[in-house]
Amino acid sequence: MMHYSRIVAPAALILSLAACQRHAAAPKLPPQPVRVVTLQAQPVQITTQLPGRTEAFEIAQVRPQVSGVIQKRLFQEGTDVQAGQQLYQIDPGIYQAAVDTAQGQLLHAQANEVTARAKLNRYGPLLKAHAVSQQEYDDALAAERGAQGDIQAAKGQLERAMVDLGYTHMNAPITGRIGRSILTVGALVTASQTNNVAIVTRLDPIYVDVNLPATELLRFKRELAQGRLTRVGDNAASITIALEDGTTYEHSGRMEFSEVNVDETTATVVVRAVMPNPERLLLPGMYVRAQLAEGIDPAALLVPQEGVLRNSHGDPQVWVVDADNKVSLRPVVVGQAIGTNWLVTAGLKSGERVVVQGIQKIHAGDTVTPTDAAATDAAVPAKAG
Template sequence: MSKRSPGAATALVLCVLLPILGACSGGAEAEAQKGGNAKGARGPSQVGFVTVTTTDVPLVTQLGGRTVAYETSEVRPQVNGIVQRRLFTEGSFVRQGQPLYQIDPSLYRAAVNEASATVASARAAADAAQARANRFRPLAQIEAVSQQEYTDAAAQARQARAAVAQNQAALETARINLRFATIRAPISGRIGRSLFTQGALVSANQVEPLAIIQRTDPIYVDIQQSSADLTALRRALAQGGVTPGSTQVRLLLEDGSDYGYTGTVQFSELQVNESTGTVTLRASFPNPQGTLLPGQFVQTRFTQAVTPNAILVPQNAVQRDIGGQAYVFIVGPNNKAIRREVKADRAQGNDWVITGGIRAGDKVITQGLANLRDGADIRPVPANTPQRIAPPPAGQGGGRGKAGGQSKGGGPA
């Protein structure tokens, strides 16, 4: 067997490898050309748009609040004595003037009788003094008695009449104290528990009340709003950027359900709470079923102002740059994407409230925003338009299948 030289062996290997490398290079170029053709065939990206219009957008504010009784009265004794009876059921509804407690009236009834007797005695003395003065008058005219005696008699008659009036006032005071022995409800409402029982000694100067009555229909809701937000609202109203809203208030209960009745804002405080930096707004609500109880935490929702001629844009259409500036893309001439900086004041539900940067009739792009650039070619369609995926032509599909078969066949080779 003859030996081959190293040069001949190298030449043989090159002859074998060159056709294979040429085939692989040709396949790569074909695949690149195919990808380029596919990319060019894809064309402009499809985007969805909405045509915006202007509308009046309410500034809906949701704030927390506490319920407060419409009227509150502490039942207190105005005389001293022992409580004989409690005349009401705890937790029941009482009416103004209804008896609640009975204090032992014995001393006050005796005081009335004493004052009554004193008045009768004073009236008798006054009658006698007046009769004496009447007798002295003609005698003084004929000088049967001195003028000084008649003057003294007339003065004594007037003093007697004054004593009658004084004792009459004392009698009225005694009667009032006797009436105060029966403690009555000062207002109509629901009364709480009794803090004193039968047999307790009460006095007019005691600290604790006997019971508390609260009127809860209607009922107040005290709403706390930041003074900074209120100042901004007043400035916007003064500049004409917004118009005043409604005074109607909706109420959300602690479980998130709607209260059902609509309330009305009555007034706002004229000072800021130094510890919280808030201003109190008071609203009034009907409460016929007694659903709301004093001290309950609730959420209020009301329209403080209305932004006229604003535009609502879906939140996903509004983007922000690194500086925080809001912007949107709109459909421009020749189906170009145009970037517009907008003034997005606040969110309203699932939309942004836009007050500048776009106009009614603009087509704002809301779908297909990924990698979208200013000036890019687009194919705009109305938002949420279903995409149609059609099968490729028969000839093209067969060619791809055939090419794929060759690729799979050539891969292992």
């Protein structure tokens, strides 16, 4: 038994010494390399983007007012037409006949009125001379008044017939661009039909409708009153729009902040902008982004979007490197996106360093090796006043 103990003790001592040597040989990890952006306060043009849809300024459906067969189509589809311009010709035959009949009835009534008036004029002196009775004079007066009534009725029939004849000329109700013709020459149309024959749309100017949160509407109204928004009229601000392909529309318009009803389910209001459209580039139903310039922030701080994290509650936070190259996680308040950056409104100050690369491998309190990284889209240059 004593012999076995003498063998085990030296072996355990050898294993313990080997383990100590391995632990002492483990190398110390170097500081984690990260790339940082040093924040610099700078003037930035603040612009709010609002999604919206274009709507026609005016739209009119062309429908027949009288029944008949279409004889002619007098326009080219997809072209501009003027208010009052003739578009279709309906067969006017029966309506011209009605006008002729009404004219004949008017002439007959006028002739009867001449006879009745002459008789009344003769009976006047005879009544004074007691050559005719009062009843005969009253009958003559009634006949003359009745003849005048027949004239008025005949004039009304003639005017109605002429209106119907005029309706055989189907004219453009507004100035705008006309689309395709639903019916062709030879088709029968009726005065009571619900289907339109064509549609005329006024494209210049054109509306842009955007859904705006009620809180944003209040903010814009305050900024408009303070002069931060460019004013183009009472309760209106200047805007530009970006098209679906990303290009900026060359004309600027005005946005009206006159909406008074808030949607209770979404807490938003539909705000309408009016845009000039001389080239007819904008068409109703297009998706656009309205851009509203809110002025210049003289000391804005921009942080690249890849440097801003979100916690489990969705709150933004960033890794900040201090003077000893130690990192800490700091909550911040961000505003809108400007290019590829977030506008930070609270939580950071000029001169601080924010980690933008290597975030996944660092922990609070770690010492890092920072290197400067060029911020992409560092700022939107302020417009010259």
